[in-house]
Amino acid sequence: MASEGGKAAIMAAFLANLGVAVTKLVAFLLTGFSSMLAESIHSVADTGNQLLLLLGSRRASREASLEHPFGYGQQRYVYSFLVAIMLFVLGGLFALYEAYEKVREALGEEDYDPFASRWWWVPLAVVLVAMVLEGSSLRTAVRASNRVRGRRSWLRFVRTTKSPELPVVLLEDFGALIGLTAAFLGIGLTVVTADPVWDGIGSGVIGVLLVVLAVFLAVEMGSLLVGEAATPELRGAILEALASPGAVDRVINSRTMHLGPDEILVAAKLAVGETDSALEITAAIDEAERAARACAPEVEMVIYLEPDLDHAPGSPNVDGPGVDPDPRESAVEDASHG
Secondary structure: OHHHHHHHHHHHHHHHHHHHHHHHHHHHHHHOOHHHHHHHHHHHHHHHHHHHHHHHHHHHOOOOOOOOOOOOOOHHHHHHHHHHHHHHHHHHHHHHHHHHHHHHHHHOOOOOOOOOOOOOOHHHHHHHHHHHHHHHHHHHHHHHHHHHHOOOOHHHHHHHOOOOHHHHHHHHHHHHHHHHHHHHHHHHHHHHHOOOHHHHHHHHHHHHHHHHHHHHHHHHHHHHHHOOOOOHHHHHHHHHHHOOOOOEEEEEEEEEEEEEOOEEEEEEEEEEOOOOOHHHHHHHHHHHHHHHHHHOOOOEEEEEEEEEEOOOOOOOOEEOOOOOOOHHHHHHHHHHOO
16 A cells, blocks of 8 residues: 555656646746756655656565575665755756855846746746646645655654655645745745845755755654564564464563565574473474464564574563663573584
8 A cells, every 4th residue: 555655656746747847847937037947856755756756666676685685675765865966966066056156147247127027927926836736736645655654754754664655755846835935935035025035045954954854864764774663563563473383481572673665574583492392392483473463464474483492581672782681591592603
């Protein structure tokens, strides 16, 4: 559901940005307002970003190979990271450069008449139309996100979701609406005051906004690229499932990592009895694996389970290196590794 909703949001954003980019560029050519050029480049970058997201989703769907035994699911994170770079370079830095040039030019211009061109009203009309299109795209992304967001706040959803497409589209559309507002104010103040500096300031606000969004996206996508664990709720469900067979005393330690938005690597050490036979241990591991898959059927799991004797009964599970292990268990682990 998240994948299909993400594709719908991407297509809605792609069509909106493509139409808006063309109209903004025409408005710039007719009037010369730098805010229109900055917004046009912003929309061009966003259009390219949607293509990158679609390409990443397509490449991630390839089957696993000997060279990539865990599949290509992380390609979606790679392409989302490229989106952040494009947003930073093509959108943010260009807008800041254009703002600098416009302000520098405006300060040296004494007689500026915003009504010298009969098309002075076009940028304002284009911005209003673009707001409607971007708002429609944002609404599509919000609806798709609400299907998987649950009770999480929007900030928490953007920071914790493992599916990169929806957060990228949400932030792009939100940033576009804020940028369009800045462009409208910059152009409007330029027309009212006959001072083109306001147009340059509008471009500068757009540039700063895009740089901030790009940095935020880069940090979040970079974290996913490095490899994030499953959510605490999913980890808890998996641990409970792994410990459910009667022959499993407890889960000694475990690790989880997302290989893609809908694929998780699970590795765990299960405590079994000293007198259990190989047949009983094998049956317990198979049962634990089935239980883990059943607790989250929408997620594909790559599971590796290791049986071991429980040298520290009653100790809590060590769920990842970020949790301090029991000193007795650490000593046993160190000894077992020589």
